[in-house]
Amino acid sequence: MDILKPEKSLWIYHLNTGSCNGCDIEILAALTPKYDAERFGVKLVGSPRHADIVVATGPVTAVAKESVLRVIDQVPDPKAIVVVGVCGITGGVFRGGYSVAGPLDTLVPVDVYVFGCPPKPEGIMVGILKAAEVLELKRKGNYHKEVVKISEHGETI
Amino acid sequence: MIIGVWVLWLIALFIWSLLIGGIDRKIVAHLQGRYGPPFWQDITDFLKLFRKRGKTATRSSSIVSDVALIVGIIAVVVGLSILPMPTVGGYTQLLSTSGDLIILAYVFALLAIVYVLIGFGGKSPYTMVGASREVSMLLSYEIPFILVIVAMGYRAILLTGLPVSTIFSIAGFLVLKQKMALLLLDPIFLGSFLVLLILGPAIVGAVPFDIPEAETEIVDGYGAEMHGPRLGVLFGIKHMKLLLYAYFLWTIFLSPVTSNIWLNIIMTLLGTLLMVLVIYTVPRAVSGRFRVEQGAKFYLLGPGLASIVLLLLSLI
Amino acid sequence: MPFGEIFGKLVDTLIGGPVVKPFPKEPVKVPPKWRGKPQYDSEDCTGCRQCERVCPPSAITIDDKKGDFFHYEIDYGVCIYCWYCIDACPTTALSGDDKSGLYVDTDRTKEKLNDGVPYVECPVCGSKILRPARTLVVRQFKKYTPETLVRASVCPKCRREKTPEEIEAGIEKYIEEHAVPRD
Numbered sequence: 145m146d147i148l149k150p151e152k153s154l155w156i157y158h159l160n161t162g163s164c165n166g167c168d169i170e171i172l173a174a175l176t177p178k179y180d181a182e183r184f185g186v187k188l189v190g191s192p193r194h195a196d197i198v199v200a201t202g203p204v205t206a207v208a209k210e211s212v213l214r215v216i217d218q219v220p221d222p223k224a225i226v227v228v229g230v231c232g233i234t235g236g237v238f239r240g241g242y243s244v245a246g247p248l249d250t251l252v253p254v255d256v257y258v259f260g261c262p263p264k265p266e267g268i269m270v271g272i273l274k275a276a277e278v279l280e281l282k283r284k285g286n287y288h289k290e291v292v293k294i295s296e297h298g299e300t301i
Numbered sequence: 302m303i304i305g306v307w308v309l310w311l312i313a314l315f316i317w318s319l320l321i322g323g324i325d326r327k328i329v330a331h332l333q334g335r336y337g338p339p340f341w342q343d344i345t346d347f348l349k350l351f352r353k354r355g356k357t358a359t360r361s362s363s364i365v366s367d368v369a370l371i372v373g374i375i376a377v378v379v380g381l382s383i384l385p386m387p388t389v390g391g392y393t394q395l396l397s398t399s400g401d402l403i404i405l406a407y408v409f410a411l412l413a414i415v416y417v418l419i420g421f422g423g424k425s426p427y428t429m430v431g432a433s434r435e436v437s438m439l440l441s442y443e444i445p446f447i448l449v450i451v452a453m454g455y456r457a458i459l460l461t462g463l464p465v466s467t468i469f470s471i472a473g474f475l476v477l478k479q480k481m482a483l484l485l486l487d488p489i490f491l492g493s494f495l496v497l498l499i500l501g502p503a504i505v506g507a508v509p510f511d512i513p514e515a516e517t518e519i520v521d522g523y524g525a526e527m528h529g530p531r532l533g534v535l536f537g538i539k540h541m542k543l544l545l546y547a548y549f550l551w552t553i554f555l556s557p558v559t560s561n562i563w564l565n566i567i568m569t570l571l572g573t574l575l576m577v578l579v580i581y582t583v584p585r586a587v588s589g590r591f592r593v594e595q596g597a598k599f600y601l602l603g604p605g606l607a608s609i610v611l612l613l614l615s616l617i
Numbered sequence: 618m619p620f621g622e623i624f625g626k627l628v629d630t631l632i633g634g635p636v637v638k639p640f641p642k643e644p645v646k647v648p649p650k651w652r653g654k655p656q657y658d659s660e661d662c663t664g665c666r667q668c669e670r671v672c673p674p675s676a677i678t679i680d681d682k683k684g685d686f687f688h689y690e691i692d693y694g695v696c697i698y699c700w701y702c703i704d705a706c707p708t709t710a711l712s713g714d715d716k717s718g719l720y721v722d723t724d725r726t727k728e729k730l731n732d733g734v735p736y737v738e739c740p741v742c743g744s745k746i747l748r749p750a751r752t753l754v755v756r757q758f759k760k761y762t763p764e765t766l767v768r769a770s771v772c773p774k775c776r777r778e779k780t781p782e783e784i785e786a787g788i789e790k791y792i793e794e795h796a797v798p799r800d
Binding site: 177178179180183230233234235236237239249254255256257258259260261263264266267269270271274278 | 635637641674675692693694695697698699718719720722723724728
Binding site for chain 2: 152196
């Protein structure tokens with residue numbers, strides 16, 4: 145029954161960790177009438193405590209790091225984290241900058257990556273739907289993901 | 302016996318309120334050129350919230366919000382026990398007393414107070430701001446609301462010729478409906494109905510006046526710290542408040558009286574949906590959010606003055 | 618905007634129906650000049666490393682010290698899809714004909730291009746040189762076959778120091794030894 149499935153109701157929280165606003169505009173474009181993410185049950189909520197999915201953009205800047213960790217900690221379980229844009233995935237053009245505290249998946253486990261600079265709104269929608277599959281796996285208890293380990297020079301081990 | 306039927310009616314109305322929420326989202330989506338979620342979306346949302354597990358903020362007081370939620374459920378149940386239920390041969394109230402119209406006004410004020418309590422219990426800056434915004438909205442729409450209720454009560458006594466001891470009772474309106482074909486033909490009732498329609502968006506928290514829960518400015522306002530099952534209960538209370546107000550407007554002013562119970566039930570359900578469309582869906586689709594002082598000024602100058610005029614006219 | 622106009626627009630929208638793109642049912646349609654993933658064709662790479670030099674986020678890493686292989690890697694988790702590398706490429710080794718438009722994955726390490734150019738032996742002296750690019754072979758011999766590839770992969774040192782007869786003899790000997798199909 146689709147009515148009873150929690151994965152049919154996806155409340156997303158949009159978290160900007162120091163992005164250039166390119167990806168943020170594309171996330172909003174995915175909610176506009178042209179793409180209409182709401183037909184999959186997606187709703188943009190204002191508070192992280194209401195959210196199921198965190199849609200994060202931007203490399204985590206040093207100033208934003210503490211706030212980002214606190215916000216993600218406040219999201220109730222089961223939750224999924226989607227990273228939108230290459231800045232959030234590896235740092236992109238800001239990689240190795242003095243004010244970048246590492247990509248998000250070195251701080252918290254990230255479930256879905258949406259590549260692009262910025263990605264297409266369709267890509268963001270597909271990312272959110274993939275996160276719904278991840279949420280279903282988490283509810284059934286057979287999903288496990290760890291924080292990516294990186295070396296001192298910023299390379300994945 | 303009647304209590305059992307009433308409990309069934311309560312459950313049916315709760316499911317209907319969630320369905321109304323979904324239908325509202327669907328209609329807004331089509332007004333904006335989208336498909337929108339399926340019409341059972343709010344039921345899915347409601348059930349999902351009970352399966353979430355989160356951490357409560359160390360600062361926020363869960364006792365206050367729990368008490369507030371219980372008070373909210375009680376207020377909804379009291380409101381539905383006063384409002385007439387469709388039965389064989391017309392409408393009957395479960396509890397009827399003189400002055401129950403005033404109790405109904407208190408129910409709506411109490412539901413606003415519930416939001417304020419939840420906001421102050423949250424103890425986060427956002428919930429505090431949301432709660433104080435809710436108080437300022439309450440102060441601006443409550444004055445015209447009470448004045449209109451008083452004007453309606455006096456007018457009903459005048460027209461029915463019931464004893465003065467039954468003043469402000471919904472039973473008076475039910476008697477009046479048997480006498481008059483349509484209540485809105487009376488100028489005082491027509492004026493009151495229009496004022497109550499204008500007050501609707503503020504009372505149910507629809508978009509031009511959803512100042513207390515502005516999600517883009519103060520991250521969902523008073524409910525920012527709620528999560529999981531508690532948020533689910535708050536979600537249900539919000540839906541029930543919307544349904545309660547639509548139900549109040551429909552049964553007092555518009556509902557036609559027939560002797561067929563099924564016709565009465567269907568008319569009530571569709572009538573509440575029509576009222577929700579007028580006071581919630583259409584304003585939500587066509588407008589943006591007002592600022593606090595704009596909302597307060599609008600309600601005190603427009604419906605406020607109109608309600609004073611209505612009260613004076615009803616006393617003459 | 619006056620209220621009458623707003624309601625007129627609402628009625629227009631209701632009559633006109635939804636404007637939503639039929640996306641999940643039909644594949645994504647990208648505009649003709651849309652910039653997608655840069656694709657790499659190792660046969661056409663001359664190893665000039667211009668792409669590595671112009672890449673703004675350093676998404677392209679080239680390692681020519683790894684044994685017999687010119688190691689070429691594009692990390693699409695770093696790439697900003699600006700196509701500077703495609704503009705800089707002197708041959709057609711880098712191209713942007715990928716039109717899928719959707720790059721979503723649950724594992725970030727999968728979205729990488731790992732390729733490279735092997736080193737080949739000079740048929741005359743036997744030293745290792747980078748395999749010649751297809752464009753250069755075609756420019757010299759008008760066709761791209763195993764034999765012309767062997768003929769093109771004479772190392773610069775031999776071209777400079779040896780006579781044409783010596784080179785031709787070396788090539789013939791190499792073709793016979795390695796059983797390279799002739800044209």
